[in-house]
Amino acid sequence: MDHERVLRDVTVRLPTASTVPEACQWTVAALARHTPATATVLLRVHDRLRCVAATGAWQVFSHVPATADGAAPARLRPEPSVVRRVYASGESAAVPDVSADPDYLPVRPDVTAELCVPVRDPAGRPIGVLDLQWSEPVTLAPWRETAERLADRLGARIAALGGPPAESRSEKLLRHAAAFTAAPTDWDLMTAAITAARDVSALSAAVLVLTGRRGPRLGAPTDTPGDLEARIRAELTDAGPAALDRMIDRAHRYGSAYTLGEAGHPPTEEYLPLTRAGARTLVAVPVGAPTAGGVLLVADERSLRPDPTTVNLIELLAGQAWTCLDRLRTLARLREQASSDPLTGLRHxxxxxxxxxxxxxxxxxxxxxxxxxxxxxxxxxxxxxxxxxxxxxxxxxxxxxxxxxxxxxxxxxxxxxxxxxxxxxxxxxxxxxxxxxxxxxxxxxxxxxxxxxxxxxxxxxxxxxxxxxxxxxxxxxxxxxxxxx
CATH class of the missing domain: 3.30.70.270 (Reverse transcriptase/Diguanylate cyclase domain)
Incomplete structure (x- = not known):
């Protein structure tokens, strides 16, 4: 094997790549011309290593957790992998016999050996991995050197193109939906919904207003609410239950709404408390049923014009959050019924x-x-x-x-x-x-x-x-x- 030729093939093409996925795809394509191995480039996107380019397999994993969540219950912890181990340690791993490595994550049923090397930025920080898996005899030592040199050149090109690709809004939506499903309490779920609305919309503040047996109330705040969010919560608290009821009624009667960012036009009466708090951009989305749900308010101090896609995504988030909240409340009612005397309501x-x-x-x-x-x-x-x-x-x-x-x-x-x-x-x-x-x-x-x-x-x-x-x-x-x- 002429390893210098492999390096030349990649080195010639990389400078002309105009996007990060293109640079990654050219790297695995060049490798495919010289080895039958499965070649995969995974880059860090949020908390996952996302597969950006791959070749040589019928199926590959779309993403792999970047780190192990030691706080998660054992049944929810992700499977270990050589990929995650290499990314976390920043050290290459050559596995001549995958059956002997407990961290091997199978891609092909016939794989015998794996080589995984970190992809670093110019400062030496891991931003992803280059992974190779063979199903026939291979000498890993020369491939390790070649793969590490390729990964260094790929990392430099990725940095020149602005770094790994950002997480898309649809990916954010899926990530937050998973967080909703895992939330153990109403409080955790409402906090997750507010965090998700801010993240997906790129607006700075979010507040959830929910109908309750004792009247409308503000949902749980996040751990670190921004200044605008804190001011909005204060204004809504001062406005009182009747004002919150009007906001909920407007959202459920007419549906989602968003500002155009045009100056000189007054807001409707329902949203005056938000403008007093300093909100110049507002997305209002109904949550749940009119008699039991509420409204999700997402705002910013800047005068922006949210596009309809953003509103649609917030609607999807609100729908998923409500479904999970309703499930939690149903489970709570069932637990209460199971532990209470149906006649007197006392615990038994x-x-x-x-x-x-x-x-x-x-x-x-x-x-x-x-x-x-x-x-x-x-x-x-x-x-x-x-x-x-x-x-x-x-x-x-x-x-x-x-x-x-x-x-x-x-x-x-x-x-x-x-x-x-x-x-x-x-x-x-x-x-x-x-x-x-x-x-x-x-x-x-x-x-x-x-x-x-x-x-x-x-x-x-x-x-x-x-x-x-x-x-x-x-x-x-x-x-x-x-x-x-």
Missing amino acids: TGPFGQRIASATPGRTALLAIDVDGFKDVNDTYGHQAGDRLLVGLARALEGALRQGDELYRTGGDEFVAVIEVSHPQEAVGIAERLTEAARRTGRTISVGIALPRPGETPDRTLHRADQALYAVKRQGRDGVHLSAA
Whole structure:
């Protein structure tokens, strides 16, 4: 193999390449004339190594993660690769037997050897890799030298052309859509949506306004909101719920809208708070359903004219964000239903078991509560009357507890309160407040109290609270009894 000829073939063509993809394509094409290897050039674009040019395979990977995300769950972490290893280390890798390298990422089923070298800018920083894979015997040492010299010349030409290609807006859209899907909470999702809107639109500020049960509200801010975004949020907060409602209504009634950047024309009344904040460019896109969604506002202090494609992309982002937000809310409702009593709305046995398992000995008290004479109500007036009694009593007991105390329904007419106390008599005082609250509803309750002992199982603590409750029943009901320490 005449390696000098390989270098000449590439060197002659590179200076005439007018774009980075063209320079990369000429490099792999020249290599293809001298070797049957699969040749691929991958360049760093945002957080990925994107395949810019390739030859010699039926299929290649479009992109490879540039770095490993150690914070991601194991199931979401990308597969390792020689390409990523070489880019991260800046050191070439010659793999004579790919079956022996755990980082090998298969491109062809018959590959036996791989050579990967970094592509650097003139300052020596890696900007990508040149990867070669063979399916027949090859001596890697001379190819390593040739590939490194080719990569250096390619890196210089890429730098002269302005560096690796920028991430396209459609690529940004896909990246952010993936972030929406992975968001674990409403807050994370709204933050991701605002960040995505700014990134895709190239405008400096984004604010999400959502309808809620207590009226419209501003979505979660990003960690580093700019000055304009902070001013917009302040103006919208001062404007009040009615003004936010009008913005949402306008967006859903008439659809997306954007400014033309023409001076001397006043904004509609709905958007006066944004112009007071300094916004001169605005894209407003409806989010979700009119009665449950909101509006995404993307703005800038500069007077610009967003093109319709930008608006379309923001609409796609808003649609994807809403779909993911609706999914998160549905899952939250299902979890709440699974852990709550459908009659009273109180949490039931599952969450109660988790709570008492974490009880602090000497600081946590369990109050076992039983409704006196409940069976007589059911037998005399029917189950509907019994249900109404339980709902009313649950509300009364909740009202008598302090902030942070927890009430559970663990059976038909059985409740348990878990409270934090500094001494046993404090628990007795809370239990007496509960009995007084029950009396105000026209019913009485019996309450047994137990404080967890060091090393005691939750079931044993609850058993002692039940025994204390039975002691109240034996003494005539409508009272409180503290289990012996």
